[in-house]
Structures are given as C-alpha cells and as structure tokens.
Amino acid sequence: MPHLIVSVTVVLLSICLSTTATITAEAGDEFLTIPELIAKYGYPIEEHQVATPDGYLLTMHRIPHGKRRYRASKRVAFLMHGLFCSSACWIISGVDHALGYLLADQGYDVWMGNNRGNTYSLDHAIYSHHDREFWEYSWHEIGTIDVPSMIDYILEKTGQESLYYIGHSQGTTVFYVMTSIRPEYNSKITAEFSLSPVIYMDHIGPVSRGLALITPILKKLSELGNVKQLLPRSRLLYYIGRFLCGPRSFTHHLCIETYFMDVGKNWPELNTTFMPIFLGHFPDGASIKQFFHFSQVTNTGHFQAYDWGLDNNILKYGSLEPPKYNLEAVRSPSYLFYSNNDLQANPMDVMRLCKELKNSCKGEILVANGTYNHADYLFGINAPKLVHTKLMKLMALFDASM
Numbered sequence: 001m002p003h004l005i006v007s008v009t010v011v012l013l014s015i016c017l018s019t020t021a022t023i024t025a026e027a028g029d030e031f032l033t034i035p036e037l038i039a040k041y042g043y044p045i046e047e048h049q050v051a052t053p054d055g056y057l058l059t060m061h062r063i064p065h066g067k068r069r070y071r072a073s074k075r076v077a078f079l080m081h082g083l084f085c086s087s088a089c090w091i092i093s094g095v096d097h098a099l100g101y102l103l104a105d106q107g108y109d110v111w112m113g114n115n116r117g118n119t120y121s122l123d124h125a126i127y128s129h130h131d132r133e134f135w136e137y138s139w140h141e142i143g144t145i146d147v148p149s150m151i152d153y154i155l156e157k158t159g160q161e162s163l164y165y166i167g168h169s170q171g172t173t174v175f176y177v178m179t180s181i182r183p184e185y186n187s188k189i190t191a192e193f194s195l196s197p198v199i200y201m202d203h204i205g206p207v208s209r210g211l212a213l214i215t216p217i218l219k220k221l222s223e224l225g226n227v228k229q230l231l232p233r234s235r236l237l238y239y240i241g242r243f244l245c246g247p248r249s250f251t252h253h254l255c256i257e258t259y260f261m262d263v264g265k266n267w268p269e270l271n272t273t274f275m276p277i278f279l280g281h282f283p284d285g286a287s288i289k290q291f292f293h294f295s296q297v298t299n300t301g302h303f304q305a306y307d308w309g310l311d312n313n314i315l316k317y318g319s320l321e322p323p324k325y326n327l328e329a330v331r332s333p334s335y336l337f338y339s340n341n342d343l344q345a346n347p348m349d350v351m352r353l354c355k356e357l358k359n360s361c362k363g364e365i366l367v368a369n370g371t372y373n374h375a376d377y378l379f380g381i382n383a384p385k386l387v388h389t390k391l392m393k394l395m396a397l398f399d400a401s402m
Contacts, residue, residue, distance in 0.1 A: 030280020034061050041095050042067050050153045052145050055125035056116040061087045066105035076160050077108040082169030087112035088281035099388050113150045115142045118284040119233045135228035138293040138306040143177025165192040172197040180325040189332035191398050195377040196345040197336050199353045201298040205343030207261050212298035232285035264341040264373030269380035327356040337365045339372035
C-alpha cells in the first residue's frame with residue numbers, strides 16, 4: 001500500500017463487529033511473532049537471516065512444506081510484501097485463507113521476505129535503527145539490493161536455479177526495479193505474479209494524489225522534526241485503534257470509510273473479525289523515503305529512481321536527474337492481477353505497465369469482483385477463490401513444463 005493514509009487510518013480500524021467472516025485466525029494471534037504464529041497452526045517454520053552488501057541484516061521466514069509433506073519441494077515460491085507490511089501479511093489471515101499456507105499445502109517451498117526497516121529487519125552491521133544513516137534508502141535499494149540478496153540466498157539453500165516470485169503492491173514495484181536495473185536476475189525467475197502492481201500512478205485515488213502534491217511540505221516537516229522512520233509496529237497504536245474504533249465506538253464507521261477512501265470501498269470483502277489480528281502486525285514500519293519515492297512517481301509520471309537532488313544524483317547515478325527504470329529489460333514471464341476498484345493500481349496504469357513490459361507481460365488478470373480493492377488481494381473474504389486459486393493454476397502450468 002503505497003501511501004501514508006492507508007497506515008494511519010488502518011491503525012484506527014480495529015473492529016470487532018461480526019462473526020460471519022471466513023477468516024480462521026484466532027484472538028491472541030495479534031501478539032505472536034511469525035515463527036510462533038506459523039508453529040501454532042502446525043506448519044514447519046524456519047527463520048533465515050541474510051546480510052546485504054551494504055550491511056543490512058534481513059530476516060526471511062520459510063514454510064518448507066505443508067502439514068502432510070516432510071521434505072522441502074523443488075518448487076520454490078518467494079513472496080514479497082508491500083509498504084508498511086512484513087512477511088506476516090502472507091499468513092495472518094489463517095490456514096484456509098492466507099496464500100503462504102495455501103502454497104505450502106500445494107507442495108511449494110514457501111519463502112517470505114522482509115525488506116530493510118520493518119520489524120524483522122531492523123539490524124545492521126554498523127548502524128542502529130535509531131541512527132539517521134540506517135534510514136537513508138527508498139524502495140530503489142530494496143529492489144536493487146534486498147530482493148536480489150534474498151533470492152540468491154534462497155537459490156543457494158534450495159539448490160534450485162529459479163523460483164516463482166509473488167509480490168503485492170510495493171512487492172511488485174521492487175521486482176520491476178530489480179529486473180530492469182539488474183537484468184541478470186530475470187533468469188532466476190520462473191514466473192512472476194503481480195498482485196495489484198504499483199508501477200505507474202497517474203490514476204491513483206484523490207486522497208493519495210493530494211498527499212503527493214504536498215510532498216514538498218511533508219519533506220520540510222520531516223526534516224524539521226528529524227523524522228526518518230514511519231509507523232513502526234506499536235502496541236500503543238493497536239490499543240488506540242481498539243479504543244477509538246471498537247464495536248461501541250461512534251467513530252468506527254468513519255474509520256472504515258476513511259480507510260476505503262485510499263484503497264477502494266468494498267464492504268462485502270472486509271473481514272471485520274480479522275481486523276484486531278491485522279492491527280497486531282500492521283503497520284510494520286518503513287523509511288519515510290519509501291513514501292516520498294511513491295509520491296515522486298505520482299507527481300512526475302515517471303517510473304524512476306529516487307531523486308536525491310542535483311548534487312547527490314550526480315554522486316549516486318552520474319546524472320542530474322534520477323534514471324528511469326528500463327522495463328524493456330524485464331524478461332521474466334509476468335502476470336498482472338488487477339481490479340476496477342483499486343485506488344492504488346488503476347487499470348489504466350496496469351495496462352500501461354503491460355504495454356511497456358512488451359513480450360514479458362503474459363497476461364492481465366481482471367479480478368471478477370467489481371468492487372475489489374487494494375487490500376483485498378491479501379485479506380478479502382473471497383481472496384482464495386478470486387485470486388489465489390487462479391494464481392496457483394498458472395503456477396501449475398509452469399510446473400507441468402518443468
């Protein structure tokens with residue numbers, strides 16, 4: 001989810017109204033770590049740490065097989081989360097719903113990444129996450145350094161030559177950064193699946209566009225306040241959300257409507273019983289420059305590296321302007337899942353992406369629900385039927401040809 005308002009409003013969205021949702025997560029899951037949560041539901045869990053060339057220590061979570069399989073599969077799936085998320089976003093909605101579990105039960109060796117700066121990747125060889133230097137990055141570095149480092153680690157550990165890549169929101173952004181800037185990684189991808197791809201943002205929702213327009217003001221405020229990190233995980237925010245938007249709160253309906261203003265309105269897919277668990281794992285922190293980078297894409301209309309200013313651009317890129325990412329360099333087979341009510345990944349922007357990917361864009365899959373929004377790909381009540389099943393059928397086609 002690219003924009004700040006999603007996290008701010010979702011923090012106020014701890015709603016405990018209905019018991020009709022199909023989510024299988026339980027009360028208490030909001031305070032478990034990822035290893036604790038996966039083990040609780042009877043799945044094998046491994047935790048791996050990856051060191052990046054610039055010193056960040058990233059944690060990955062692995063479900064090597066489902067409950068009934070006792071050897072890791074040769075079919076490897078790498079899942080990459082969006083902004084303010086972590087690997088938790090792939091499993092917290094429960095064993096019958098979450099893509100991480102469903103893939104493991106289908107025989108995949110599931111690896112879930114965590115980029116620098118979220119709860120599971122706050123360590124560095126030199127800096128503390130309290131240091132200013134720790135946060136001097138955008139999603140450019142995540143795409144050019146973090147994701148390649150994790151992919152190399154996975155392939156070395158599994159002995160495989162390639163893997164499936166599945167990303168949501170920023171998880172798609174960093175994939176296209178990687179495969180355009182470091183095209184040698186195309187050969188390491190069997191196929192890529194973009195869930196709500198956020199590359200071009202010319203037609204995003206009005207709230208996000210409004211935030212992008214005032215980015216110069218927000219940058220000045222962040223400099224004055226020395227703000228480098230946004231919305232780290234906090235129990236205080238969790239309890240504030242429950243207090244302000246609980247079932248007896250007169251503001252609870254307003255909280256949901258405000259949330260919908262940025263992702264798209266879709267009451268039928270909202271899992272209200274699941275929201276307390278969601279808020280225990282989201283938001284999960286990010287560099288403020290990740291947010292500014294998305295705003296830059298919105299304001300310029302260009303998919304390009306982060307603009308550090310004229311002098312720093314010369315030092316970093318050897319040019320006055322940040323370079324554009326060359327999407328023609330992407331050769332991995334890519335499938336784009338999109339929906340008509342997604343205020344962060346508008347169909348017109350997705351079509352533009354597919355056009356620029358040329359032959360590597362193998363399909364644009366429209367979700368058969370007219371009100372599907374940006375968050376529903378992960379947490380919508382019918383996500384297994386509308387998204388996950390279709391995705392796994394496409395993966396099966398590649399499996400058959402291997």
